[in-house]
Amino acid sequence: MTRWGMVIDLDKCFACQSCTAxxxxxxxxxxxxPDQAERERTILWNEVLPFEEGEYPNVTLTFIPRPCxxxxxxxxxxxxxxxxxxxxxxxIVLVDYNRCIGCRFCTVACPYQVRYFNWYAPEWPEExxxxxxxxxxxxxxxxxxxxKCTFCVQRRRKAREQAEAEGRPFNPTDFIPACVQTCxxxxxxxxxxxxxxxxxxxxAKSPRAFRLQEEMGTEPKVYYLKQG
Amino acid sequence: xxxxDAQDKAKLIDPLFRAGIRFWVAVALLLAVIGWGxxxxxxxxxxxxxxxxxxxxxxxxxxxxxxxxxxGISHAGTLISAILRVTGAEWRRPITRVAEAxxxxxxxxxxxxxxxxxxxxxxxxxxxxxxxxxSPLLWDAIxxxxxxxxxxxxLYLPLIPDLAILRDNCxxxxxxxxxGLYSLLSLGWRGNRTQWVRLEKAIAVLAVIIIPVAVSVxxxxxxxxxxxxxxxxxxxxxxxxFVVGAIFSGIGALFMAMTIVxxxxxxxxYITTRQYRNLGLLFIAMTAIWFYFTYxxxxxxxxxxxxxxxxxxxSKLWGQFAPGFWLMVLLMxxxxxxxxxxPLLPRRAGRLVLFNPRLAVGSGVAAVILFAVMNYSRNLPLxxxxxxxxxRLTGWVLVxxxxxxxxLGGAFWLKDRLVTATVIAAVCVVVGMWLERWNIVVxxxxxxxxxxxxxxxPTLTEISLTAASVALFxxxxxxxxxxxxxxxxxxxxxxxxxxxxxxxxxxxxxxxVGAVSRPKHWGFEEGQQ
Numbered sequence: 001m002t003r004w005g006m007v008i009d010l011d012k013c014f015a016c017q018s019c020t021a022x023x024x025x026x027x028x029x030x031x032x033x034p035d036q037a038e039r040e041r042t043i044l045w046n047e048v049l050p051f052e053e054g055e056y057p058n059v060t061l062t063f064i065p066r067p068c069x070x071x072x073x074x075x076x077x078x079x080x081x082x083x084x085x086x087x088x089x090x091x092i093v094l095v096d097y098n099r100c101i102g103c104r105f106c107t108v109a110c111p112y113q114v115r116y117f118n119w120y121a122p123e124w125p126e127e128x129x130x131x132x133x134x135x136x137x138x139x140x141x142x143x144x145x146x147x148k149c150t151f152c153v154q155r156r157r158k159a160r161e162q163a164e165a166e167g168r169p170f171n172p173t174d175f176i177p178a179c180v181q182t183c184x185x186x187x188x189x190x191x192x193x194x195x196x197x198x199x200x201x202x203x204a205k206s207p208r209a210f211r212l213q214e215e216m217g218t219e220p221k222v223y224y225l226k227q228g
Numbered sequence: 229x230x231x232x233d234a235q236d237k238a239k240l241i242d243p244l245f246r247a248g249i250r251f252w253v254a255v256a257l258l259l260a261v262i263g264w265g266x267x268x269x270x271x272x273x274x275x276x277x278x279x280x281x282x283x284x285x286x287x288x289x290x291x292x293x294x295x296x297x298x299x300g301i302s303h304a305g306t307l308i309s310a311i312l313r314v315t316g317a318e319w320r321r322p323i324t325r326v327a328e329a330x331x332x333x334x335x336x337x338x339x340x341x342x343x344x345x346x347x348x349x350x351x352x353x354x355x356x357x358x359x360x361x362x363s364p365l366l367w368d369a370i371x372x373x374x375x376x377x378x379x380x381x382x383l384y385l386p387l388i389p390d391l392a393i394l395r396d397n398c399x400x401x402x403x404x405x406x407x408g409l410y411s412l413l414s415l416g417w418r419g420n421r422t423q424w425v426r427l428e429k430a431i432a433v434l435a436v437i438i439i440p441v442a443v444s445v446x447x448x449x450x451x452x453x454x455x456x457x458x459x460x461x462x463x464x465x466x467x468x469x470f471v472v473g474a475i476f477s478g479i480g481a482l483f484m485a486m487t488i489v490x491x492x493x494x495x496x497x498y499i500t501t502r503q504y505r506n507l508g509l510l511f512i513a514m515t516a517i518w519f520y521f522t523y524x525x526x527x528x529x530x531x532x533x534x535x536x537x538x539x540x541x542x543s544k545l546w547g548q549f550a551p552g553f554w555l556m557v558l559l560m561x562x563x564x565x566x567x568x569x570x571p572l573l574p575r576r577a578g579r580l581v582l583f584n585p586r587l588a589v590g591s592g593v594a595a596v597i598l599f600a601v602m603n604y605s606r607n608l609p610l611x612x613x614x615x616x617x618x619x620r621l622t623g624w625v626l627v628x629x630x631x632x633x634x635x636l637g638g639a640f641w642l643k644d645r646l647v648t649a650t651v652i653a654a655v656c657v658v659v660g661m662w663l664e665r666w667n668i669v670v671x672x673x674x675x676x677x678x679x680x681x682x683x684x685x686p687t688l689t690e691i692s693l694t695a696a697s698v699a700l701f702x703x704x705x706x707x708x709x710x711x712x713x714x715x716x717x718x719x720x721x722x723x724x725x726x727x728x729x730x731x732x733x734x735x736x737x738x739x740x741v742g743a744v745s746r747p748k749h750w751g752f753e754e755g756q757q
Contacts, residue, residue: 040283041284049678075457078455081359083358102277103346105364105452107287108288113677
């Protein structure tokens with residue numbers, strides 16, 4: 001069984017946020033507009049978080065791109081009262097938008113703040129509306145439900161369909177999420193963590209590898225390679 | 229045909245069939261507030277929860293605070309009246325009805341808060357269709373439903389004999405629908421022996437069952453918070469802390485409600501100072517336990533100094549939530565003072581200037597002025613002797629002293645006004661407990677891990693819905709006590725029978741003290757006490 005995972009090399013990342021932008025185009029996350037953005041209601045499945053350390057003049061600025069960590073032991077799945085959020089057989093944490101009751105318990109429980117709530121019906125400027133991803137799996141979510149990074153499951157589905165059409169077995173290297181594809185510094189790697197020969201599995205064992213807030217016991221499947 | 233005491237009829241039954249202009253004005257005002265809340269809620273439905281002040285990371289706000297608060301208030305009733313029934317406290321009789329009514333209405337209003345808070349209220353039944361037993365929210369849905377059903381039954385059962393009394397003693401002018409309602413709801417009660425035995429048994433069983441259910445309800449609400457890993461919530465103390473807080477605020481609400489009922493319906497002969505004194509003792513105990521828990525909860529956070537948790541505590545102690553936190557502490561302190569100090573003062577102390585009510589007024593004014601100066605002037609007048617922090621500290625000490633003056637000056641005035649003192653304490657506790665819920669929910673929400681700290685300010689929508697919820701609570705209360713007697717008629721009558729039987733019992737007592745000559749010894753003069 002595949003266990004999807006991601007590795008992000010912080011040495012190569014220069015915080016251009018093209019992953020954030022690519023994610024928005026791929027997954028149809030709405031445009032918040034300046035008013036709502038100021039109120040912290042932007043939906044960015046793939047946010048680049050800045051961390052400032054030290055005081056002037058000895059300041060270091062670290063950027064950590066943060067997709068959903070797709071924990072093996074996800075706190076959000078545990079608290080959902082209606083099983084709207086679940087972990088699929090390949091370890092990807094997903095949300096059933098037709099089931100979610102909008103209680104926001106999962107957004108509270110997630111220590112990585114990867115889950116976003118639709119405070120209002122999604123909006124786009126006219127020009128952007130024409131360029132929405134037509135895939136039904138990423139159709140705009142209604143107001144009042146929670147959404148989050150899915151490791152681009154619609155791409156996984158398409159890759160499977162294509163493999164089937166070509167009459168060959170599906171290979172974990174057949175698909176990558178939009179953020180990995182677009183990464184300017186080629187800082188992101190994606191693949192099967194259970195396959196010991198895959199690049200991600202090897203990188204995850206690197207001495208530079210660490211995961212965010214491992215002390216929470218969430219067992220995230222996104223690994224970071226230390227800077228410097 | 230059930231007979232009823234003439235005084236009970238005049239005091240408890242006749243007012244039910246008279247509705248003065250004041251009643252209708254109150255109903256109209258409350259309906260106006262509720263109507264406004266309804267309008268704001270429809271707006272929220274249309275535009276989504278963006279109408280509230282919530283955002284990331286403050287995903288929960290005033291609605292959650294209200295939910296915890298109202299469910300806490302609901303512990304007034306059933307728990308208190310059940311405990312008093314089980315332990316056979318005779319003085320409970322006139323206040324059980326009010327307590328049980330609070331429970332039911334607070335539960336209804338509390339559950340509404342969850343509906344307000346939901347992004348998709350149309351899917352509320354999914355909790356029962358697709359419920360996951362692992363989720364604390366589902367435990368909550370189960371326990372609140374059980375508590376609601378239990379407390380409605382617990383309100384209804386002792387009401388049955390009263391309904392039969394009402395059915396048989398309706399004034400002839402009463403509207404027909406009310407007669408029909410009473411005879412329908414009284415379930416053919418005739419007051420024979422079999423019926424009494426069954427009723428008493430049912431009440432006794434329910435009183436025992438409802439206690440663990442009530443405890444579970446607020447424990448589970450605390451677990452909604454405590455089972456997450458959010459800084460400041462992940463604590464084992466939350467279960468008992470919430471239950472104690474719930475009973476505490478419940479007693480406060482009960483005091484307020486029973487005083488209003490007593491005043492409006494002139495029930496001084498039914499709800500006497502005995503009820504205030506006895507329940508007041510429980511209240512004092514709960515205040516002490518609350519202080520103990522609050523201290524324990526904050527001390528562990530302060531001593532641990534963990535990177536994620538300490539900022540939450542700091543924001544309460546001296547950061548953006550400090551006003552709410554210290555107001556809560558002050559209110560609880562006032563409640564404790566007002567309940568404990570006046571009865572302890574010896575009568576003779578009234579001659580001291582310290583206990584003059586004028587001192588209270590004077591130091592109250594001084595405290596307010598000092599406080600305003602401290603808050604609105606950035607640079608206080610400096611002297612060569614005092615630095616800026618020094619003068620601030622001096623200022624706070626002076627404010628504290630002025631407040632102490634208010635407490636001392638008012639104490640003697642309150643000594644003879646037990647009901648006033650209790651109501652002051654009750655209002656302080658109810659407001660303080662709302663603030664406590666706020667201080668638990670909001671600081672943690674705004675101090676998350678990984679992303680920057682944020683702030684949360686409720687909007688007009690949330691304030692309106694909160695006001696409408698309080699109005700709905702009062703309205704339900706008003707209407708209920710316009711339809712049903714505010715004091716359990718049969719229980720009070722039963723209490724009278726017991727009292728009378730007791731008064732006939734001859735207790736072997738010594739002869740009065742004055743008749744015995746005191747032995748002279750240890751240099752005491754005769755007659756010296």
